[in-house]
Amino acid sequence: MKYLTLSLLLACCGSQAIGQDVIRYKEHKDASIQRQADSLKLLYLKQGYVLMKENSVNMESQFEFPVVIPLKAGTPYQFVFIGEMSSKIYEVRMFDWSEKQVFYKKHMWGDMDGNIIAYPYMTHTDNYHMMKVLQVNKVKKADLAGYVMLFRRTHSPTELEEQAKKYNVTLPGISTAAVKETTPAQKPAAEQPKNDTTKKKKNNYDHYLENN
Numbered sequence: 260m261k262y263l264t265l266s267l268l269l270a271c272c273g274s275q276a277i278g279q280d281v282i283r284y285k286e287h288k289d290a291s292i293q294r295q296a297d298s299l300k301l302l303y304l305k306q307g308y309v310l311m312k313e314n315s316v317n318m319e320s321q322f323e324f325p326v327v328i329p330l331k332a333g334t335p336y337q338f339v340f341i342g343e344m345s346s347k348i349y350e351v352r353m354f355d356w357s358e359k360q361v362f363y364k365k366h367m368w369g370d371m372d373g374n375i376i377a378y379p380y381m382t383h384t385d386n387y388h389m390m391k392v393l394q395v396n397k398v399k400k401a402d403l404a405g406y407v408m409l410f411r412r413t414h415s416p417t418e419l420e421e422q423a424k425k426y427n428v429t430l431p432g433i434s435t436a437a438v439k440e441t442t443p444a445q446k447p448a449a450e451q452p453k454n455d456t457t458k459k460k461k462n463n464y465d466h467y468l469e470n471n
Contacts (some may be wrong), residue, residue: 288315289404292341295375296406299339301428308337308410309422316392318403320346323391326407330382335412339377342394343403350393351376356386 300310318324330336342349346368353362364376374394382388396403413419423429 289343289406291344292374292404292406295341296339296408297426299375299377299408300426303337303410304419304422304426304428307412307414307419309413309418310408311411312407312409314407316405316407318342318392318394318405320394320396320400320403323350323352323393324405326390326392327387328390328409329387330380330385332383332385334381336380337377337410337412338380338390339375339406339408339410340390340392341406341408342374342392343396343399343405344374345398346374346394346396346403348393348395349374349376351378352391352393353380354389354391355382356384356388361388 296313303310312328314326316324316326338351338353340349340351348368349366351362351364352360355361362378362380364378366372366374366376368374376392380388390407392405392407394403394405
């Protein structure tokens with residue numbers, strides 16, 4: 260039943276994704292939301308996160324919009340939902356593969372974070388998760404702009420540099436956030452002392468290394 264449910268959700272979200280492309284081609288975008296999204300991209304980039312997915316979604320007031328995402332175990336993620344500033348309520352729920360709710364947050368108009376809900380998450384198994392976003396607007400019932408982003412933590416300078424180039428930012432502010440990725444240099448074989456001509460007997464550990 261679980262697999263059938265997920266398959267239906269994936270099919271549903273896939274059809275909605277097609278609709279989102281049409282909406283985006285019609286330039287259904289909110290300039291203020293876009294500015295907030297761009298600022299968050301730079302903020303998370305400086306913290307060592309790269310953007311994996313982003314979608315500008317068309318929402319209806321009081322109706323949840325589902326987003327299905329595959330996650331890797333042990334990888335730190337950051338999720339962001341941005342709603343219209345004129346909305347009064349913003350909510351995000353996340354469910355794991357077993358349909359258990361693993362996260363819930365609600366913002367009201369006038370809260371410090373306002374129309375943005377951002378939260379970190381890490382799963383212990385490789386599986387799909389579903390994020391449901393919602394906003395309530397007393398003035399507009401349809402054509403509400405929403406923005407969803409998924410970031411992944413990385414220790415790769417290459418990934419960070421590529422993302423920095425994409426957003427035309429410099430790396431000095433990023434270098435302190437990222438852990439330097441280097442390929443371990445191969446250690447040279449230990450040299451025997453010149454005056455030591457005795458052949459050394461290999462231990463079991465040496466034998467294990469040679470056979471693995």
